[in-house]
Amino acid sequence: MFRDAWLMASKDLRIERATRVGTGQILPFGGLVLILFGLAISPVYQVTVAVGVRRPMLAQAAPGLFWITVLLAALLALGRSFAVESTDGNLDALKMAGLDPAGIFLGKSAAVAAQLLALQLVLGIGAFILYGPPLADPVLLLTVVILATLGITAAGTVYAAVASGLRVRDTMVPLLVLPVVAPVLLAATKATEAALFGPLDNGWSWAMLLGVFALLYAGVGMLAFGPIMEES
Amino acid sequence: MVNLSGAISLIGGFPALAGVDLTVDDGEIVVLRGPNGAGKSTLLRLCAGLAPLNGGSGTILGHDLASRERRRRIRRETGLLAHQTFLYDELTVEDNLRFWAKANRADPSTVEPILDRLDLGGRLRTVKISALSAGQRRRASVAVMVCRRPKIWLLDEPHAGLDQAGRDFIDEIVRHAVRFGATVIIASHDHGRVSNLATRTVHLVGGMVTGAEDGQGEGRSVS
Numbered sequence: 001m002f003r004d005a006w007l008m009a010s011k012d013l014r015i016e017r018a019t020r021v022g023t024g025q026i027l028p029f030g031g032l033v034l035i036l037f038g039l040a041i042s043p044v045y046q047v048t049v050a051v052g053v054r055r056p057m058l059a060q061a062a063p064g065l066f067w068i069t070v071l072l073a074a075l076l077a078l079g080r081s082f083a084v085e086s087t088d089g090n091l092d093a094l095k096m097a098g099l100d101p102a103g104i105f106l107g108k109s110a111a112v113a114a115q116l117l118a119l120q121l122v123l124g125i126g127a128f129i130l131y132g133p134p135l136a137d138p139v140l141l142l143t144v145v146i147l148a149t150l151g152i153t154a155a156g157t158v159y160a161a162v163a164s165g166l167r168v169r170d171t172m173v174p175l176l177v178l179p180v181v182a183p184v185l186l187a188a189t190k191a192t193e194a195a196l197f198g199p200l201d202n203g204w205s206w207a208m209l210l211g212v213f214a215l216l217y218a219g220v221g222m223l224a225f226g227p228i229m230e231e232s
Numbered sequence: 233m234v235n236l237s238g239a240i241s242l243i244g245g246f247p248a249l250a251g252v253d254l255t256v257d258d259g260e261i262v263v264l265r266g267p268n269g270a271g272k273s274t275l276l277r278l279c280a281g282l283a284p285l286n287g288g289s290g291t292i293l294g295h296d297l298a299s300r301e302r303r304r305r306i307r308r309e310t311g312l313l314a315h316q317t318f319l320y321d322e323l324t325v326e327d328n329l330r331f332w333a334k335a336n337r338a339d340p341s342t343v344e345p346i347l348d349r350l351d352l353g354g355r356l357r358t359v360k361i362s363a364l365s366a367g368q369r370r371r372a373s374v375a376v377m378v379c380r381r382p383k384i385w386l387l388d389e390p391h392a393g394l395d396q397a398g399r400d401f402i403d404e405i406v407r408h409a410v411r412f413g414a415t416v417i418i419a420s421h422d423h424g425r426v427s428n429l430a431t432r433t434v435h436l437v438g439g440m441v442t443g444a445e446d447g448q449g450e451g452r453s454v455s
Binding site: 004007011014015018019084087088089090092093094095096097098099230 | 280281282300304307308310311312314316317318319320321322323327331332334335336337360376
């Protein structure tokens with residue numbers, strides 16, 4: 001299984017290196033979304049978050065805006081990941097090769113996760129510059145980024161595979177993926193808020209929940225990917 | 233090698249195969265003929281373990297088509313050359329062949345000789361599939377098949393879109409495969425060309441076998 005996962009992940013990353021879709025299209029798209037959010041919310045607006053505590057609205061909203069941006073970029077990356085398999089019948093070729101479906105799932109998830117993590121590094125710097133939030137706990141933030149990315153890619157890979165066999169896959173991927181990853185979005189936003197502003201105890205609880213989501217989605221994906229491929 | 237009795241296969245609820253009876257023996261080169269929509273491609277996909285068996289019975293290489301687990305074994309032991317290339321457009325010829333060799337657990341040392349043997353060495357090996365001509369893509373798809381060393385070769389219109397040299401190349405590869413122990417089933421409209429290869433021609437109409445005739449091809453046995 002892990003051999004097949006490595007094979008698939010390295011192949012997908014080689015395709016990304018050859019086409020530069022991530023750096024040439026998805027990253028600029030994410031950057032544009034961040035900028036548009038920044039333009040939509042005036043930096044002079046303030047919100048009261050506790051008695052006597054006021055913050056710029058843009059900074060307060062930064063966690064949610066960042067994760068929505070990441071989610072939109074993830075939809076593009078997931079769609080792209082399965083477009084390369086369905087364009088020239090490669091899903092059939094993968095079936096004929098006898099690769100372990102769980103390995104294919106893990107490999108494709110890992111490749112998208114690697115691209116998203118690289119993307120978030122750049123988008124995260126952009127979000128700090130544009131929105132200006134503080135940073136209370138970098139370790140918690142790093143943990144949240146990794147766990148949320150694993151959850152998004154695991155759930156997204158399952159549903160992108162479901163949609164890959166459909167003629168309307170481009171529009172079906174967001175419809176299928178967004179409701180499923182809504183809990184991840186919520187937990188990631190809460191945990192990121194804690195990592196940026198505190199209190200930290202609350203943040204680690206949310207991070208643990210993200211870990212549970214990631215494990216759950218990965219487990220479901222590994223079990224379900226075989227039947228999904230058969231029906232694709 | 234192939235034993236189908238009353239095989240029915242539904243594609244989107246439509247019976248693409250409506251009760252096919254077919255036996256193919258070891259070393260044969262069987263040509264499937266019939267009009268568009270006769271079920272030739274579906275029959276090849278059924279033999280590859282990709283299309284479902286919804287009725288009747290069938291075994292491929294002794295594996296029962298009705299069993300999902302057995303269908304996985306069938307897929308590993310057969311090779312399908314279809315209208316699609318089964319290649320990644322964004323990768324080079326060599327990257328594709330190396331990936332599919334590993335995916336199919338083929339001997340990696342065979343990649344270099346196959347590239348050279350199929351005239352895909354030299355400059356072509358570093359060219360992306362998307363930049364190749366139709367004939368070169370077909371050649372690259374065949375290279376993957378050769379690498380897999382399947383027991384049954386399932387070829388869907390292998391000569392389509394190829395020039396004379398490309399067609400001769402496909403014929404040579406088919407003869408070579410049979411010489412080395414493979415059984416070949418070809419779906420083709422190019423009767424003039426494939427009749428030289430066929431040990432038997434099977435006629436399909438409306439998802440059913442309507443007739444068969446022996447040929448003078450170069451397979452190792454004629455039923």
